[in-house]
Amino acid sequence: MTSSKIDLEARSKAKELIRKSFEALVNSIVSKERPLLVIPKRTLSNTIYDYKHKLLLLGPDVQKRTLLNINEAKKFTQTLLMASIIYESLVNNEYPTIRDLYYRGKHTISYRTLDGKRVSENTWDEQRESDGVIRDLEVYLGVLREELLILSKEKGKVVGNLVIRSGDDVIDLSRMGHGAYAIEPTPDLIEFIDVDAEYVLVVEKDAVFQQLHRYGFWKKYKAILVTSAGQPDRATRRFVRRLSDEYKLPVYVLTDSDPYGFYIYSVFKVGSITLSYESERLATPRAKFIGVSMTDVFGDEVFKKIVSESSARKALEEVAPGITELAPKKPYLSSSERKNFVIKAKARDLERAVELVGYRVAEVCTEDSDAKSKIKRKAGTTGYPWLLTPEWVRELCIFFNTLSKVEIEAMAGKGLRFLADEYIPAKISTGDYIE
Amino acid sequence: MSGVSETYKEISPAEFFYKYREIAGFSNPVRAVYQTVRELVENALDATDAYGILPNIKISILKADEVHDFYKITVEDNGIGIPPNIVPSAFGKVLFSSKYVMRQTRGMYGLGVKMVVLYAQMTTGRPVEVTTSRKGLKRIYHFKIRIDVAKNEPIVVEAGSWKKSREWHGTIVSVTIEGDWNRAKQRVLDYIQRTSIALPYADIVLTTPEGEIYYYQRVISDLPKPPVETKPHPLGIDLELLSNILKMHSTVIEALLNGLQSMGEVTATRILKEAGIDPSARPDSLSQDDLLRLLDKIRSYDNYRPPSPKALSPLGEEVIKAGLKKAFKPEFVEAVTRKPSSYSGHPFIVEVGIAYGGGTPLSEDKPIVLRYANKIPLLYDEGSDVITQVVREEVNWENYLVTFPAPLILMVHVCSTKVPFKGVGKESIADVPELHKEIKAGVMEVARALKLYLAKKAKEEEALKKAEAIAKYIPEVARSLAVIISSSDHEREGLRAEILNKLLYTVSKKTGVQLDVIKKIADSVEAET
Numbered sequence: 017m018t019s020s021k022i023d024l025e026a027r028s029k030a031k032e033l034i035r036k037s038f039e040a041l042v043n044s045i046v047s048k049e050r051p052l053l054v055i056p057k058r059t060l061s062n063t064i065y066d067y068k069h070k071l072l073l074l075g076p077d078v079q080k081r082t083l084l085n086i087n088e089a090k091k092f093t094q095t096l097l098m099a100s101i102i103y104e105s106l107v108n109n110e111y112p113t114i115r116d117l118y119y120r121g122k123h124t125i126s127y128r129t130l131d132g133k134r135v136s137e138n139t140w141d142e143q144r145e146s147d148g149v150i151r152d153l154e155v156y157l158g159v160l161r162e163e164l165l166i167l168s169k170e171k172g173k174v175v176g177n178l179v180i181r182s183g184d185d186v187i188d189l190s191r192m193g194h195g196a197y198a199i200e201p202t203p204d205l206i207e208f209i210d211v212d213a214e215y216v217l218v219v220e221k222d223a224v225f226q227q228l229h230r231y232g233f234w235k236k237y238k239a240i241l242v243t244s245a246g247q248p249d250r251a252t253r254r255f256v257r258r259l260s261d262e263y264k265l266p267v268y269v270l271t272d273s274d275p276y277g278f279y280i281y282s283v284f285k286v287g288s289i290t291l292s293y294e295s296e297r298l299a300t301p302r303a304k305f306i307g308v309s310m311t312d313v314f315g316d317e318v319f320k321k322i323v324s325e326s327s328a329r330k331a332l333e334e335v336a337p338g339i340t341e342l343a344p345k346k347p348y349l350s351s352s353e354r355k356n357f358v359i360k361a362k363a364r365d366l367e368r369a370v371e372l373v374g375y376r377v378a379e380v381c382t383e384d385s386d387a388k389s390k391i392k393r394k395a396g397t398t399g400y401p402w403l404l405t406p407e408w409v410r411e412l413c414i415f416f417n418t419l420s421k422v423e424i425e426a427m428a429g430k431g432l433r434f435l436a437d438e439y440i441p442a443k444i445s446t447g448d449y450i451e
Numbered sequence: 452m453s454g455v456s457e458t459y460k461e462i463s464p465a466e467f468f469y470k471y472r473e474i475a476g477f478s479n480p481v482r483a484v485y486q487t488v489r490e491l492v493e494n495a496l497d498a499t500d501a502y503g504i505l506p507n508i509k510i511s512i513l514k515a516d517e518v519h520d521f522y523k524i525t526v527e528d529n530g531i532g533i534p535p536n537i538v539p540s541a542f543g544k545v546l547f548s549s550k551y552v553m554r555q556t557r558g559m560y561g562l563g564v565k566m567v568v569l570y571a572q573m574t575t576g577r578p579v580e581v582t583t584s585r586k587g588l589k590r591i592y593h594f595k596i597r598i599d600v601a602k603n604e605p606i607v608v609e610a611g612s613w614k615k616s617r618e619w620h621g622t623i624v625s626v627t628i629e630g631d632w633n634r635a636k637q638r639v640l641d642y643i644q645r646t647s648i649a650l651p652y653a654d655i656v657l658t659t660p661e662g663e664i665y666y667y668q669r670v671i672s673d674l675p676k677p678p679v680e681t682k683p684h685p686l687g688i689d690l691e692l693l694s695n696i697l698k699m700h701s702t703v704i705e706a707l708l709n710g711l712q713s714m715g716e717v718t719a720t721r722i723l724k725e726a727g728i729d730p731s732a733r734p735d736s737l738s739q740d741d742l743l744r745l746l747d748k749i750r751s752y753d754n755y756r757p758p759s760p761k762a763l764s765p766l767g768e769e770v771i772k773a774g775l776k777k778a779f780k781p782e783f784v785e786a787v788t789r790k791p792s793s794y795s796g797h798p799f800i801v802e803v804g805i806a807y808g809g810g811t812p813l814s815e816d817k818p819i820v821l822r823y824a825n826k827i828p829l830l831y832d833e834g835s836d837v838i839t840q841v842v843r844e845e846v847n848w849e850n851y852l853v854t855f856p857a858p859l860i861l862m863v864h865v866c867s868t869k870v871p872f873k874g875v876g877k878e879s880i881a882d883v884p885e886l887h888k889e890i891k892a893g894v895m896e897v898a899r900a901l902k903l904y905l906a907k908k909a910k911e912e913e914a915l916k917k918a919e920a921i922a923k924y925i926p927e928v929a930r931s932l933a934v935i936i937s938s939s940d941h942e943r944e945g946l947r948a949e950i951l952n953k954l955l956y957t958v959s960k961k962t963g964v965q966l967d968v969i970k971k972i973a974d975s976v977e978a979e980t
Binding site: 035039041042045046048049083084090092093097099100104125127128130134137139 | 930962
């Protein structure tokens with residue numbers, strides 16, 4: 017196997033990190049002390065939104081895992097087993113996937129009980145278990161799995177005026193034909209050689225990405241075009257983050273106009289709730305939501321009507337101060353287009369929306385009695401702090417009121433030219449996006 | 452009553468028992484076999500352990516007739532023997548003893564063996580054969596004896612003697628009775644086995660008609676202290692006994708002072724004064740009314756010292772434990788001999804043994820109960836016995852950490868100069884409050900000991916379980932860490948061994964389980980890929 021220099025460096029760095037991190041444990045075992053691993057907690061309750069850096073971060077809580085506690089012994093063992101497998105893979109110049117690691121570590125431990133029975137148990141049974149251990153190791157070591165040369169499926173794609181070195185090859189991402197460069201699972205091993213772009217446009221949907229690509233959008237507007245093809249994977253997020261960090265390029269995110277689309281933007285911007293430990297390296301705090309917003313579809317008429325009622329106005333002001341002083345907003349769709357493109361929201365969209373901005377907003381803005389009863393299930397939900405801004409509350413308020421969603425394709429349906437040459441450039445040039 | 456004429460006829464005690472044999476336990480051919488074995492064995496034991504002799508008892512049961520269900524039952528002991536001159540009346544004359552001293556014995560007045568002789572005579576017509584000798588006698592004496600039922604006199608059918616060729620003392624009694632051995636067998640086996648549990652200091656051999664031999668070997672050579680004869684306690688006497696005592700003395704006050712225990716001069720004088728009887732009166736001058744008044748006054752005085760327990764011979768905690776250990780090889784055994792107590796002037800001592808686990812048989816929802824009265828196992832009428840009542844109904848065993856089915860046996864021994872039996876069968880003990888209280892206290896005492904043991908055991912088991920749950924991972928942990936830390940294959944093995952050994956030590960220390968146990972578990976680990 018040939019390995020690039022950057023690869024070898026990454027390997028030796030990772031090996032050293034693992035060895036160093038477990039040295040203290042070995043020393044304490046040798047001096048007959050309690051074998052203890054102290055690992056940051058990955059629970060929701062230990063997920064903190066850092067207002068200053070606008071990131072989701074792991075809190076200060078730690079879990080102590082010792083071999084001497086009957087409830088922790090297995091996890092303790094699994095953690096060390098996984099560390100040793102990863103270490104061996106690094107030594108052997110391999111690139112295991114998390115599934116490979118699951119199989120490599122899965123074996124039967126069989127022992128004889130004191131009354132002579134032979135009992136067997138598996139190191140782990142389901143990949144869910146080994147995946148959990150990998151996450152524990154990431155937070156224990158303070159690195160992402162990619163830095164340990166663990167691969168995952170490639171999902172994100174990119175095209176644009178960008179030259180990179182991946183492995184020992186130099187790749188020009190403006191010469192990919194109708195295809196695109198699949199963002200490798202170890203984006204930190206990518207070296208950016210040359211960038212000639214004004215911004216990064218991240219598109220949720222692969223189909224829209226392809227249409228814009230073939231239309232020559234990125235060439236025309238000097239953009240780097242990225243798609244996450246749905247929920248963004250870690251590599252795509254890291255890749256976007258690097259572009260934002262290293263070239264200070266503005267990042268615009270284009271998603272469907274529905275709570276799931278809004279959440280995808282949120283993941284790019286502040287990180288994922290369940291995997292907050294990665295945010296520090298994966299999130300792009302400066303990412304902007306370009307659309308499609310509810311106000312792009314409906315304008316602000318609906319919202320104005322809601323806040324014309326004083327109790328609603330008061331309640332929304334409490335949630336997001338300044339919401340009534342937002343600049344007016346015109347829709348990009350005519351009322352007849354709206355009629356054609358709007359889809360009715362489903363129950364799970366509704367629930368997702370409540371998770372985003374909280375029950376209070378949902379309660380104030382929802383009129384439909386059926387929807388009102390559905391959101392009741394989520395009573396007590398407070399919403400994500402970073403979305404409780406006037407702009408986002410207005411967006412979701414319109415959603416609750418209209419119970420509508422619109423896909424990006426609807427904008428393209430109005431004509432690809434509209435999307436590429438009018439909608440996107442207009443939004444960027446007029447600053448019509450949400451930060 | 453006119454028109455009905457009744458003829459009254461004097462009957463001898465022998466005739467009385469002959470007619471009412473069921474009273475003595477000979478109600479059917481099954482019971483007869485059991486009762487015969489029991490009477491003979493108990494006499495054999497009374498002739499040995501009560502005199503400080505470690506009992507060697509041989510029991511043989513043989514089919515004695517081709518046609519009839521006749522069985523020859525022979526019991527041999529190494530006891531003190533019977534003086535040859537009283538052998539005929541000991542076996543051939545039903546006597547009411549005029550003795551009034553008190554001590555704990557198995558049989559009362561030697562009545563049982565005469566019932567055996569009568570029953571044999573009645574069913575097979577064969578005489579009892581007795582061979583006996585005492586320490587110091589130079590000859591061994593042999594008799595064949597019948598009972599003249601009407602006259603209540605022994606008929607010596609055959610008598611002889613021969614010179615001892617070796618020093619031997621003891622008695623061999625042989626009777627032939629009609630019986631149902633097949634159905635009695637299990638009871639007899641139970642009886643002998645249970646006897647051996649209470650008497651681990653006895654050597655007992657049983658040979659059955661089928662030629663099976665059951666041998667219960669002596670496992671302990673300490674005998675319980677034999678009972679000492681004591682005078683009756685004032686609260687324990689009746690009119691009959693009182694007049695017997697009076698008869699043996701020349702004045703009433705002398706009879707009270709010398710014939711009863713716990714009776715001082717001040718008390719005696721006061722009682723006689725209250726009864727209006729002259730202390731120096733001659734006993735035979737008292738009328739029946741005087742006697743009754745005297746008895747009332749004796750009984751109503753309530754400040755006697757309690758009856759002396761010297762007349763009692765408890766088994767002792769060590770003997771009980773040895774017996775239970777021998778019989779069941781339990782993992783836990785405990786015994787308690789309670790302090791002497793008394794009811795109605797009769798001293799008694801309750802002893803309780805408990806065996807748990809090991810070879811102890813499982814009982815479904817209540818402990819198995821072994822009942823003993825004066826060292827005799829009680830096999831029949833279990834349900835109506837106060838011991839059964841206490842052990843099975845009044846103790847919540849779950850409070851003592853026992854979960855059924857459990858390998859749990861309770862042994863309760865009541866010894867007394869007068870065990871309060873229910874009915875004449877002498878197979879179950881009556882619910883006397885003083886006794887009930889002592890039995891309960893005794894059972895709870897051993898139950899508490901069991902609870903402590905079980906709690907400790909559970910704790911140890913928990914520690915072992917914990918050790919197991921941790922130790923099984925040690926090899927994997929050691930291997931993993933050695934892979935990460937070692938810089939060469941060469942170094943790896945040494946590092947692995949060191950980490951493994953240190954972890955074994957730490958886990959042992961933390962769990963409190965011995966290092967070699969932890970090592971054993973870790974060594975048993977096999978990793979199958």
